[in-house]
Amino acid sequence: MTRALGFVLLLIINSQPTLGFSKDNHIDNNKVDGPGIFSNSGIRGPKYRDQIKTMKEIAKKRPDIARTIEYGQSLKGNTLTALVLESRNMLITKLALVTGATHGNEYLNIVDRLTEALLNSKANVLENYLASGGALIVVPIVNPDGYEKRRRGNAKNADVNRDWPNSKSPEPAVFEQPESQALANLVMNYLSDHPLTKLNLALDYHCCVDGMLLKPWGYEKGKYMTQSESDRYDYFIDPMIKYFPKPGKVGTPPDLLYTADGTTLDYWYDKYGAISLTYEGTRRRERNNLQYHVLWWEDILRNL
Numbered sequence: 001m002t003r004a005l006g007f008v009l010l011l012i013i014n015s016q017p018t019l020g021f022s023k024d025n026h027i028d029n030n031k032v033d034g035p036g037i038f039s040n041s042g043i044r045g046p047k048y049r050d051q052i053k054t055m056k057e058i059a060k061k062r063p064d065i066a067r068t069i070e071y072g073q074s075l076k077g078n079t080l081t082a083l084v085l086e087s088r089n090m091l092i093t094k095l096a097l098v099t100g101a102t103h104g105n106e107y108l109n110i111v112d113r114l115t116e117a118l119l120n121s122k123a124n125v126l127e128n129y130l131a132s133g134g135a136l137i138v139v140p141i142v143n144p145d146g147y148e149k150r151r152r153g154n155a156k157n158a159d160v161n162r163d164w165p166n167s168k169s170p171e172p173a174v175f176e177q178p179e180s181q182a183l184a185n186l187v188m189n190y191l192s193d194h195p196l197t198k199l200n201l202a203l204d205y206h207c208c209v210d211g212m213l214l215k216p217w218g219y220e221k222g223k224y225m226t227q228s229e230s231d232r233y234d235y236f237i238d239p240m241i242k243y244f245p246k247p248g249k250v251g252t253p254p255d256l257l258y259t260a261d262g263t264t265l266d267y268w269y270d271k272y273g274a275i276s277l278t279y280e281g282t283r284r285r286e287r288n289n290l291q292y293h294v295l296w297w298e299d300i301l302r303n304l
Helices: 003-014 048-061 111-120 125-131 144-149 178-193 227-243 264-272 286-303
Strands: 066-073 079-086 094-100 134-139 198-207 212-214 275-281
Touching: 048 066, 048 079, 048 111, 048 144, 066 178, 079 125, 079 178, 094 111, 094 178, 094 286, 111 125, 111 134, 111 286, 125 134, 125 286, 134 178, 178 198, 198 264, 198 286, 227 275, 227 286, 264 275
Parallel strands: 094 134, 094 198, 198 275
Antiparallel strands: 066 079, 079 134, 212 275
16 A cells, blocks of 8 residues: 555544544533543443452452453553453353453443343353353453543554454454454463364444444455355344344444454454454443343353
């Protein structure tokens, strides 16, 4: 790519509206809910160190199924931390991944509450999933530097969701940011430690396009999965449509928003064949939808 063309593309990207695949706009801080860290989702969250504390408290409360992993460091030295849920006495054969705040200013207060909500559910779906050889990796804050500064990018203002390789792309990205490389290594190392395990599903939470659900491919308009692959996705998409009062549109980023290359959406599908989805939450109101996310995730875990 020539320098001039790259500059033009940068101007185009920077002109996009506030979406999970876009640049953020200003919001009125006085209208952001509750105390804590500002987010362009209109929802404030706890400090990153308190996010880690919550994960460690879950691991302490349920050492039989939960542990935390420090899987790297951000550019500013924040400890990248994940919560791993698995049954100690089971042979692990399936893995699901849920992530949030890859764009630091798109915190939804869903991923960080999801584990406890699933554990407290009377349906016991999460524990049944773990008892059947399943594992779940939860990363509430992928980009802590951006999260703490209410910024889309990391400490270098680099977009952590444009950093992911894709073998199908004519100009594939390469890992340049520590946050993305560390997350990719976390999953790769887990699968290496559990050689019979497959990454079955990855769901990344963004904001804010009123509950829109994105599926591959994002790198180029007109690229779609095969019909059989699309049918496989329906098992995980249909419950969202069923449970949510006002479900958003479902489709690829180029069809519903715009082309986005180098995303987790394409990476997990391209590298591992996983069901890979990006959920675009509703600004300000998404935190009130936790009950629907729990029902959705319970169906997801049943279908894995």
